[in-house]
Amino acid sequence: MLEKLPRIVSHIYSIILILVSWVIFAFEDLSKVGEYIKAMFINNLIYDKQSIYYLQNYIFIIIIGILCSVPLWKKIKEKMNEKNSKTFEILSSLGYMAIFILSTASLVTDSFNPFLYFRF
Amino acid sequence: MVFSSIVFLYIFLPIMLLAYFIVPSKFKNAIMILASLIFFAWGEIRYIFIMLLLAVMDFWCGKKITQYENSKNKKIIFLFIDVGVNLLILFFFKYADFIISNINSVTGFSIPLLHIPLPIGVSFNTFQSLSYIIDVYRGTVKCEKSFYNYLTYTTLFPQIIAGPIVRYETVDEELETKNISLINFSNGMKRFIIGLGKKVLIANQVGVLWNNIETVNYGELSLLLSWIGIISFALQIYFDFSGYSDMAIGLAQIFGMKFDENFNYPYISKSITEFWRRWHITLSSWFRDYIYIPLGGNRKGLLNQIRNILIVWFLTGAWHRSILEFYIMGSVLWSNFNYRKIIFAESVRKITSHCKSYLFYNINFS
Numbered sequence: 001m002l003e004k005l006p007r008i009v010s011h012i013y014s015i016i017l018i019l020v021s022w023v024i025f026a027f028e029d030l031s032k033v034g035e036y037i038k039a040m041f042i043n044n045l046i047y048d049k050q051s052i053y054y055l056q057n058y059i060f061i062i063i064i065g066i067l068c069s070v071p072l073w074k075k076i077k078e079k080m081n082e083k084n085s086k087t088f089e090i091l092s093s094l095g096y097m098a099i100f101i102l103s104t105a106s107l108v109t110d111s112f113n114p115f116l117y118f119r120f
Numbered sequence: 121m122v123f124s125s126i127v128f129l130y131i132f133l134p135i136m137l138l139a140y141f142i143v144p145s146k147f148k149n150a151i152m153i154l155a156s157l158i159f160f161a162w163g164e165i166r167y168i169f170i171m172l173l174l175a176v177m178d179f180w181c182g183k184k185i186t187q188y189e190n191s192k193n194k195k196i197i198f199l200f201i202d203v204g205v206n207l208l209i210l211f212f213f214k215y216a217d218f219i220i221s222n223i224n225s226v227t228g229f230s231i232p233l234l235h236i237p238l239p240i241g242v243s244f245n246t247f248q249s250l251s252y253i254i255d256v257y258r259g260t261v262k263c264e265k266s267f268y269n270y271l272t273y274t275t276l277f278p279q280i281i282a283g284p285i286v287r288y289e290t291v292d293e294e295l296e297t298k299n300i301s302l303i304n305f306s307n308g309m310k311r312f313i314i315g316l317g318k319k320v321l322i323a324n325q326v327g328v329l330w331n332n333i334e335t336v337n338y339g340e341l342s343l344l345l346s347w348i349g350i351i352s353f354a355l356q357i358y359f360d361f362s363g364y365s366d367m368a369i370g371l372a373q374i375f376g377m378k379f380d381e382n383f384n385y386p387y388i389s390k391s392i393t394e395f396w397r398r399w400h401i402t403l404s405s406w407f408r409d410y411i412y413i414p415l416g417g418n419r420k421g422l423l424n425q426i427r428n429i430l431i432v433w434f435l436t437g438a439w440h441r442s443i444l445e446f447y448i449m450g451s452v453l454w455s456n457f458n459y460r461k462i463i464f465a466e467s468v469r470k471i472t473s474h475c476k477s478y479l480f481y482n483i484n485f486s
Contacts, residue, residue, distance in 0.1 A: 010390045017392055019350045026334070026353050026470070035338040036346060043343040053346035054329060058352070061325050065355040068322065069387040096310055099317040106320050108127055112328050113320070115122060116360055 121162035122281065123312075123367045132159065141300075148298055151270040152375070156277035160241065167239035170209060175267075175274045178202055178249045182256045182263040182270075195257060202253045210246045213238050241280040242417065246405055248274060249319070252288040254410055261289045269295040278371040282364040283381035285402040291377055298376030308373030315366025319327045323359035326352040358386065407432050 188194035333349030389395035
């Protein structure tokens with residue numbers, strides 16, 4: 001436990017630093033950066049209707065995003081490859097197809113498909 | 121053209137794949153070049169000619185350097201020509217307006233801005249050309265004998281938009297003989313689909329959320345909302361960028377080439393240093409191998425090392441025009457310290473951590 005604790009602490013600490021760094025990156029205007037960071041740490045308004053609304057609508061995709069940022073899928077794949085499971089082969093192939101179809105559908109219907117690299 | 125578009129997925133890619141796999145081996149590069157030019161010309165017709173001219177120059181300088189292998193004075197001239205012209209073009213596109221507006225604000229002149237949009241891929245193209253010419257100069261790779269192969273390398277469309285930065289030494293053999301197989305094809309496809317999903321199904325979705333929260337007025341922004349917002353931005357930028365890298369790596373694999381990895385789960389990092397080792401890996405290793413180490417790295421004493429770190433900080437920051445990378449890049453280089461070789465290791469560590477927090481404090485609250 002003693003060994004584990006600092007690792008978790010340093011992980012949380014890094015995540016917070018990274019998120020604060022993203023604030024700096026996200027806004028070009030330094031005064032907005034300051035305001036935003038202040039809102040994250042010193043804020044009387046803890047939550048309101050608007051935040052609950054966004055949380056309810058987006059919590060699913062945020063959780064998916066977080067799960068996909070850790071090597072969860074990679075580990076499952078390695079485990080299954082060891083077992084040489086045919087069912088897994090078939091299921092994962094279906095999964096890839098589903099991702100492709102969903103992506104196509106999303107590209108056809110959503111207009112939001114930004115191009116972030118013009119700055120580089 | 122971008123990968124995550126219907127035109128690319130349903131017209132460009134199928135036609136290209138068909139052509140690529142039915143032609144005999146020696147024509148595969150021709151298909152690659154043609155496809156790259158079409159892909160590129162889709163939005164950036166102006167830059168194509170510059171890119172082709174640069175390719176001719178790189179190729180010629182590479183040959184000259186090899187020809188004068190034993191005469192340091194002569195071969196260095198061609199290194200300078202090639203590096204100079206490449207950098208000049210990058211600078212012109214990236215910083216012309218920035219410099220003009222600074223001159224205007226300092227002197228009070230009103231020189232009109234040029235308003236030239238940055239051509240897509242110009243940065244990545246420069247990084248690739250430089251890695252080629254510097255490696256040829258150092259003798260770590262042999263110069264490319266066929267212009268046909270070199271042109272394939274420099275136009276290579278999977279990486280042109282957003283990297284990863286592909287060094288010549290990584291693909292030199294595959295420019296000649298592609299490693300085509302069914303297993304590479306199927307793994308490449310899977311990798312591409314994963315990347316597409318990351319970009320379209322995650323990045324674009326949380327991107328909408330961030331766009332909404334970003335514009336909320338300060339004062340109406342609750343603590344909870346600010347955290348939801350920045351988490352969604354963090355997810356957007358990671359899945360967008362790494363999604364593009366996955367698609368590029370997957371495409372290359374389909375064509376029988378292997379690119380270097382660009383991301384390694386950055387958000388599981390336990391320190392900022394580790395984060396930068398897992399984020400945009402091909403960029404940080406490029407700066408390490410072509411700037412930091414040639415300048416002496418950490419081998420010539422602490423003062424020189426600090427100077428080298430500052431130079432790399434400045435360049436990285438200038439490239440991104442942002443403070444974040446400037447800061448993170450600095451930390452990773454500090455981490456490259458070989459503590460055991462420095463006598464006062466502990467005190468150095470204290471100074472560095474102090475500098476880090478000082479810098480960070482400054483950026484956040486200035």
